[in-house]
Amino acid sequence: DIVMTQGALPNPVPSGESASITCQSSKSLLHSNGKTYLNWYLQRPGQSPQLLIYWMSTRASGVSDRFSGSGSGTDFTLKISSVEAEDVGVYYCQQFLEYPRTFGAGTKLELK
């Protein structure tokens, strides 16, 4: 199985500051078709996960442009510029290159 390892945030994050969440995969997620098979999600307290980013860097419909995804084949970053109260929750990365699909353990964002 592909293991997804997420980094921690130096919580709490001051409102208005930027935050970067890292994710590392145990195998390259770059497909021969040029796409990187990585999703990012936010799960707000008491809610279902919400897809933020797919194909490593494409924002899902309706997602604020304060969220951006970047990376290489195995190292990825979700950047949140100007953190707001609605950004509080747990962020997950997920690979969908191979079966079984696997998620990272999650990175909690708290607001100061």
Place this chain on the structure above:
Amino acid sequence: EVQLVESGGSLVQPGGSLKLSCVASGFTFSNYWMDWVRQTPGKSLEWIGEINTDGSKTNYAPSIKDRFTISRDNAKSTLYLQMSNVKSDDTAIYYCTRIYLSWGQGVMVTVSS
């Protein structure tokens, strides 16, 4: 508006069976692969499996393979998860999802004697 509504969660004894349902609306259900994902209390997300558009192909996580079965009824816009020989480790919130873009509210399954 896309909606996914799960139901069927309950308390079940180890070794027992349970069938979850997910009713879809707001999109053409038969056009989409569908997945089940679960979340254990206080922990991360775990992919369970997926089913193709006409129900002829499924893929499962090794942890539940041969115990869980995913199926669908396109005429009813409904996705199913048949759980059998359940274990305490299967205690979780179960979500159905449409290509990870849309998620249901989740349904709780508790396995305990």
